[in-house]
Amino acid sequence: MKKYLSWLIDFGVSLLCWLVFYALSSLGFLLVFVIDGKKNRKRAVGFFHPYTNDGGGGERVLWCAVKAIQEEYPNLDCVIYTGDHDASPQSLMDRAIDRFGVKLLFTPQVVHLHKRKWIEEGTYPHFTMIGQSLGSLYLSWEALSKFTPLFYVDTSGYAFTYPLAQMFGCKVVCYTHYPTISSDMVSRVRERSSMYNNNSLIAQSIWLSRCKVIYYTFFSCMYGIVGSHAHLAMVNSSWTQSHIEKLWRIPNRIKRVYPPCDTSGLQELPLERPIDIPKIISVAQFRPEKAHTLQLEAFSLAIRKLDKDSRRPKLQFVGSCRNEADEERLQKLKHKAVELKVEKDVEFHKNLMYRDLVRLLGGAIAGIHSMTDEHFGISVVEYMAAGAIPIAHNSAGPKMDIVLEEDGKQTGFLALNVEEYADAILKLLGMPDAERLEMAGATRKRGARFSEKRFYDDFKDAIHPVFSHTLR
Known part of the structure; x- marks a missing residue:
């Protein structure tokens, strides 16, 4: 029982601290935006992708998205926000071709992030999901303070950063590989099924399972609110689309774009x-x-x-x-x-x-x-x-x-x-x-x-209304 009580206290204190931080930072950034207005924004596309060395399908989407924008809008600079300190414009360009066979037209600019620990699993032994999501606010604060683009593109699924990017005056575009929370996850907790996101200790306890259902329900509401701030949300599959439409409730701004495969x-x-x-x-x-x-x-x-x-x-x-x-x-x-x-x-x-x-x-x-x-x-x-x-x-x-x-x-x-x-x-x-x-x-x-060709065609079609309207 002491362990359970400790978890609840940790959660309460962490949530309170983050809500205070979010409120203060939101007010501060709103003030910055009101004072500076649009003059701080650069004619560029900023890609929020803290891990540019993960080697997975998400990284392939990043480089193909960069290439698609370079082809369609060559006058826009492409900037990568990354927490990998050894990443350089040339090394990232080389990585795109060596690891994924994607040849970029120009070397991207790089903005190094030093606060990536706030989105790492190890930083949050308990309540990892909400910890990482709120931690992404801090990381995006660092990113947007260093470089404010005209378009903010999230290719890693950090929906909690969208309202903040809007405060900086950015048009928010995202490519969502999967929802951070889904009804399937809530159902497994309710049914007390043990999986990688629901350990056996919680699954075996009726009381802890009920607490986690409340936690997931609360998080779902927050996720729905922040996700609705996207001007365009691209999703990678029918399954993801159905969940995002239910959670974010912006069906007219959601487009299915299958990921690029070689x-x-x-x-x-x-x-x-x-x-x-x-x-x-x-x-x-x-x-x-x-x-x-x-x-x-x-x-x-x-x-x-x-x-x-x-x-x-x-x-x-x-x-x-x-x-x-x-x-x-x-x-x-x-x-x-x-x-x-x-x-x-x-x-x-x-x-x-x-x-x-x-x-x-x-x-x-x-x-x-x-x-x-x-x-x-x-x-x-x-x-x-x-x-x-x-x-x-x-x-x-x-x-x-x-x-x-x-x-x-x-x-x-x-x-x-x-x-x-x-x-x-x-x-x-x-x-x-x-x-x-x-x-x-x-x-x-x-x-x-x-195919990659289908991705390029669908991606360009999806972003065209947002980009063309902004660039008039």
């Missing part, structure tokens, strides 16, 4: 590949929600169920590590492979260059994905474009937008638990080569629907 380059890979050792690839950051352990357990179970004469597969984990927590998670995964006695059948590839990722995709017959409620699933599309048949989680983006039939043909497998993933692996391994190639062909055709 389908053209990957489609050049041959569908036929050596299968003396069938390779299954897993591309995802080493984060808890990606559920790598489930993949490893399913792979281990599939191997145990294999016939003696069957070809023994190899599982290749490819991902990036943002911080020490991700590094620890990777090490635990390696230990788990040893525990399951599949360490000889598993490879780990950390922070690969894009060309090396393409090489691995070109040798895989399948790609595995296991995040629950993955907002979209760029890696799933990359599997498909490369001709690797996806085995994805039966929810959200993969279920609603991606792993659907193409010309009446199956394009992959959907699964929910270890047993279903293992069964899908076994079905794929037991499939005749001709049948597998036929499915891979349908898979590749389906993946072509989510």
Whole structure:
């Protein structure tokens, strides 16, 4: 009981401090805006993306968005707000091409942020979600104080910064990969389901679960209010769109823009590949929600169920590590492979260059994905474009937008638990080569629907009304 009381006290004090800070800072910034008006704003587009080294789909969206604006509005400077202190204009330009194959037209400007700790998970042992969200205010304060652009573009999902950007006179545009809070999250807490965002201690307690439902409900209201300040909100999938429309209640300002996937380059890979050792690839950051352990357990179970004469597969984990927590998670995964006695059948590839990722995709017959409620699933599309048949989680983006039939043909497998993933692996391994190639062909055709070209076209169409009206 003392621990529970301590949590409530921590929450109350933290919330009170942040509300006082928010009120005072809002008044201060409003005063600054009234006095200085529009003269402090630069004819530029500022991209709020504190982690420019995360290596995930969100970073790909950032660089493609920068390129799209450089193509459409070459007279506007593009400025990156980043907390990575070693980032320079040239290094970021090089990173875009080396890691994602995106060639920018001009080097972007860089504004370094020194307050990024206020949005890091470790800063908030409890009530992390609201702590990070309110902490983003402090970080955006630093960003906008150093450089105030005409357009403020958030590509990382920090909706609490939107009212502040408006106070600085910016037009607020965002690309939302997933809602910070959703009705699905609230339902899991109400049903007392244990997951990465609802630990077992809370799930086992009726009283704590009720408190968390109240907390989530309160946060949902706040999230809806701040999100409604966006002049344009682009979302990456049908699932994200439905949640954002319910929460922000600005349906006329919400546009679905599927994220950019390198389908053209990957489609050049041959569908036929050596299968003396069938390779299954897993591309995802080493984060808890990606559920790598489930993949490893399913792979281990599939191997145990294999016939003696069957070809023994190899599982290749490819991902990036943002911080020490991700590094620890990777090490635990390696230990788990040893525990399951599949360490000889598993490879780990950390922070690969894009060309090396393409090489691995070109040798895989399948790609595995296991995040629950993955907002979209760029890696799933990359599997498909490369001709690797996806085995994805039966929810959200993969279920609603991606792993659907193409010309009446199956394009992959959907699964929910270890047993279903293992069964899908076994079905794929037991499939005749001709049948597998036929499915891979349908898979590749389906993946072509989510090309970088489509992203560029849809992104430019979405921002045109806001940009053209402002730039008159």
